[in-house]
Amino acid sequence: MEAIEYVRSVPRYLAVKALYRRLPGIVTSHAAVIRLRDVPEPKLPNDQWVRVHTRLCGICGSDLATVAAKGSPYFSPLLSFPFVLGHEVVGTLAMGTDGLPSGTRVVVEPALHCAVRGISLVCPSCERGDTGTCENITRGSIAPGIQTGYCRDTGGGWSRSFVAHPAQLYAVPDDLTDEEAALIEPFACSLHAVIRTALPTEATILVLGCGTIGLLTIAAIRALGFGNRVLASAKYPHQQEWARTLGATDIVPTGSGLYRAIPDATGALTFQPELGKPVLVGGVDVTFDCVGSSSSIDDAIRLTRSGGSVTLVGMPGIASGVDWTNIWHKELTVRGAYAYGVEKLDERSVKTFDLAMELMRRGAAPLGSLVTTRHRLADYRNAIRGALASGPNGSVKTVFEFPRD
Numbered sequence: 001m002e003a004i005e006y007v008r009s010v011p012r013y014l015a016v017k018a019l020y021r022r023l024p025g026i027v028t029s030h031a032a033v034i035r036l037r038d039v040p041e042p043k044l045p046n047d048q049w050v051r052v053h054t055r056l057c058g059i060c061g062s063d064l065a066t067v068a069a070k071g072s073p074y075f076s077p078l079l080s081f082p083f084v085l086g087h088e089v090v091g092t093l094a095m096g097t098d099g100l101p102s103g104t105r106v107v108v109e110p111a112l113h114c115a116v117r118g119i120s121l122v123c124p125s126c127e128r129g130d131t132g133t134c135e136n137i138t139r140g141s142i143a144p145g146i147q148t149g150y151c152r153d154t155g156g157g158w159s160r161s162f163v164a165h166p167a168q169l170y171a172v173p174d175d176l177t178d179e180e181a182a183l184i185e186p187f188a189c190s191l192h193a194v195i196r197t198a199l200p201t202e203a204t205i206l207v208l209g210c211g212t213i214g215l216l217t218i219a220a221i222r223a224l225g226f227g228n229r230v231l232a233s234a235k236y237p238h239q240q241e242w243a244r245t246l247g248a249t250d251i252v253p254t255g256s257g258l259y260r261a262i263p264d265a266t267g268a269l270t271f272q273p274e275l276g277k278p279v280l281v282g283g284v285d286v287t288f289d290c291v292g293s294s295s296s297i298d299d300a301i302r303l304t305r306s307g308g309s310v311t312l313v314g315m316p317g318i319a320s321g322v323d324w325t326n327i328w329h330k331e332l333t334v335r336g337a338y339a340y341g342v343e344k345l346d347e348r349s350v351k352t353f354d355l356a357m358e359l360m361r362r363g364a365a366p367l368g369s370l371v372t373t374r375h376r377l378a379d380y381r382n383a384i385r386g387a388l389a390s391g392p393n394g395s396v397k398t399v400f401e402f403p404r405d
């Protein structure tokens with residue numbers, strides 16, 4: 001079967017990293033770190049695992065960072081190569097398991113944690129229900145890998161078929177479309193970020209960046225019932241419109257325009273130092289950085305007031321030019337929010353994926369139309385280049401589709 005495979009090659013990685021800005025087409029060229037290839041279907045690691053036929057699979061920001069060699073090398077020793085990408089996936093079970101008959105439409109929680117790896121003495125993260133941050137991601141019955149889509153044994157959603165452990169599977173209710181189902185994984189990331197961040201009633205919230213994950217974070221804030229003022233920093237008109245539709249109260253610019261808009265919105269005072277960006281006294285109470293670039297991280301900590309908090313939702317890399325004085329002097333709390341697991345909400349414990357589906361079904365999160373662009377796998381060059389330019393070209397979420405006759 002055809003699959004988009006990531007191949008570990010230091011020269012290719014370095015070439016893409018060095019040339020991507022000047023030659024963006026390199027990400028799908030012969031020098032790329034990915035290739036469309038005919039590969040064997042992955043084998044079932046043991047008799048617990050099942051085969052899944054992909055229906056739709058999204059292209060995530062972390063996939064794009066991987067393809068464009070923009071991310072940190074942090075993950076590379078925690079993965080196994082070559083792997084087939086794709087972790088935002090809705091599919092159909094090709095065989096039955098644990099009360100889910102063959103043919104069931106499923107979404108896959110991609111984390112390859114202790115239970116998935118057949119490890120019975122679970123790690124402290126899994127013990128707490130934080131399966132997304134499992135510490136056994138290099139051990140057990142399958143090769144290393146943080147998620148389906150980053151492990152050589154599981155395959156991934158950028159192909160017609162991959163394998164999954166029953167602990168990863170969720171049946172998709174009939175009233176959710178495939179498009180909605182493909183957004184459950186990224187929506188769960190946003191829900192997790194919002195739930196893990198303290199949001200006092202009066203707090204003014206800033207969401208930096210309105211790509212898919214920023215928009216889903218705005219949707220998560222509203223779906224969870226928070227009535228706070230939400231300022232959305234969105235660059236492109238379609239992102240601004242979506243941010244408003246999903247519940248942002250104010251649209252603010254990106255980049256340098258933030259240093260006028262946030263003081264206007266919050267009454268913060270701005271001062272110009274000898275060098276660099278303005279210093280704010282005051283600002284927003286809580287910032288969700290949904291970009292993860294050096295400048296967005298720097299903006300997030302500059303625009304957040306004393307005692308406030310910053311949550312990193314978008315995947316960061318090795319940030320440069322971030323003025324830590326902001327964190328120190330304003331006693332900010334900066335935290336990461338990665339993936340999902342089990343959430344404690346209103347005295348109950350609920351898996352983030354179940355919560356995402358519940359909120360979507362209640363209509364609290366009308367998200368399906370964020371899937372703006374569909375491509376066949378054979379057209380992956382256009383899909384990936386388009387997804388890398390989703391701001392200027394007016395798209396939000398791009399997915400690969402796998403129609404079956």
Ligand SMILES: [Zn+2]
Pocket residue numbers: 060061062063087088186
């Ligand atoms: Zn992702």
Ligand SMILES: [Zn+2]
Pocket residue numbers: 113114115122123124125126127131133134135136
């Ligand atoms: Zn674990």
